[in-house]
Amino acid sequence: MDVKLPEGLEAFLAAAGWGDAVIEPLAGDASFRRYFRLRLGEQSAMLMDAPPPTEDPAPFLRAAKWLDANGLRAPRILAEDAPRGLVLLEDFGEVRVREYLDQWPADEAEVYRAAIDALVELRRLPPGPFLDYSLAEYQREAKLFVDWYCSARGLDVDAASYSAAWEEVLSPMLPRQRPGVVVLRDYHAENIMLLGSLGDQGLLDFQDALVGHPAYDLVSLLQDARRDVAPELEAQMLDYYLSKTGAGADFTADYARLGAQRNAKIVGIFVRLWKRDGKPRYLDYIPRVWALLERDLAHPALAPVARWFDANVPAGLREAGGGSWQP
Structure with missing residues (x-):
């Protein structure tokens, strides 16, 4: 060190x-x-x-x-x-949600409900002094998949149609993120601290905050790149959020849109951390993230992006959870 x-x-x-x-x-x-x-x-x-x-x-x-x-x-x-x-x-101490739940998994639902309560509170607040989560930013992030994952795999992909597919998928969502909520952008079990009780939680790693869609941080929490969240718990917590906010019928489709966008971005980032920054341990997370990406792509709202993946990413890589790596 x-x-x-x-x-x-x-x-x-x-x-x-x-x-x-x-x-x-x-x-x-x-x-x-x-x-x-x-x-x-x-x-x-x-x-x-x-x-x-x-x-x-x-x-x-x-x-x-x-x-x-x-x-x-x-x-x-x-x-x-x-x-x-x-x-x-x-100093928030050393008790992160991730390690706490590794030791006390029976508390999982209570801990996640408390984490969602913070997102509900963020939704109630007016947007803060942050930039908008624009279509250009969503596209820049999604392109990390092409720039780093596809490049590392030697895949000759159609980058122009990739961008066009994302624009088709994300554009209907943009009016629903106005006026927007503060989005922390990296809200997950390794960035939430327990400060004395399960409901007393501290926030970390929020320096990239933007004003965006309320589903984004919910996806970050429930489709965690570093920790398995059972699909049953994800569904239960999504229902809890909907019950607390009264979010409309389009919310679950937007949740899938942002899940796919975020997971494609993360696959690219984790390859970049290996190739550029010499941190190969992040490759171990890719199969989990890839599985989440595939689940999101199955939603009808993602059909244009799903067609691009079908045409550009070989089935053998997808079946292997992004493929095995030999750093």
């Missing part, structure tokens, strides 16, 4: 009153950000190192402050030096 401390850290911590803290490096994520836990007597805090130019903490700070101001449980900002990429945060 890289234990080189960020430049300027000593002065930053001294100014924040944490100059005598013990610093413990933590395992990294899929980005170039690093995290450290600070201990000062009985107190603890988290340090985010998001160094420019590869990282920029400003979007995180903006989203954290908006969430906190609106009653949602983001880590409180204790100190910040955005030009250096340093942020001192409230």
Whole structure:
């Protein structure tokens, strides 16, 4: 693990009153950000190192402050030096939903209902100070599948018809994401912390927030790339969300649209993490994500994209859950 401390850290911590803290490096994520836990007597805090130019903490700070101001449980900002990429945060502890449910699976429904309650609250709030989740952004993300997965497989695919298929699928949905809700975009069991009870949950990794469709974060939660969520639980939680929000008849079709878009994007991202960033462990998640993608493609709303997959991605790769990899 890289234990080189960020430049300027000593002065930053001294100014924040944490100059005598013990610093413990933590395992990294899929980005170039690093995290450290600070201990000062009985107190603890988290340090985010998001160094420019590869990282920029400003979007995180903006989203954290908006969430906190609106009653949602983001880590409180204790100190910040955005030009250096340093942020001192409230420590949410070490109990992530993912590991908790690995140990206590009987609590799964209760934990997921609480996570959905946060999305229901987001739906009630006016859109925050974030950019719109535009068709161009959906297309950019979906194209990661072609750029990275298809390229890695040596597939000569029709990229123009891929984009056209997504436009046909997503365009009917766009009017239904107006005026929109704040979409955290990476809302899943590894980014939700338990803070003392199953219903007291903290949010992480929301720096890419946009204003978009309320189904997006629900898909992120229930079609989790890193954790198996049984189809029965997914259906139960989708029904719970619908009962709490009164979402209309088009919602489940939009849920499938965004599920397919998100899962195609994630397959591309996980291949990119291997090919570009030297992180082959993300390839292990692709069969799960691929299976979710196939389920979404079976929805009638995805027919144009499903036809593209039938014409461009060989059945042998699809049957193998995206194919085996030999990094």
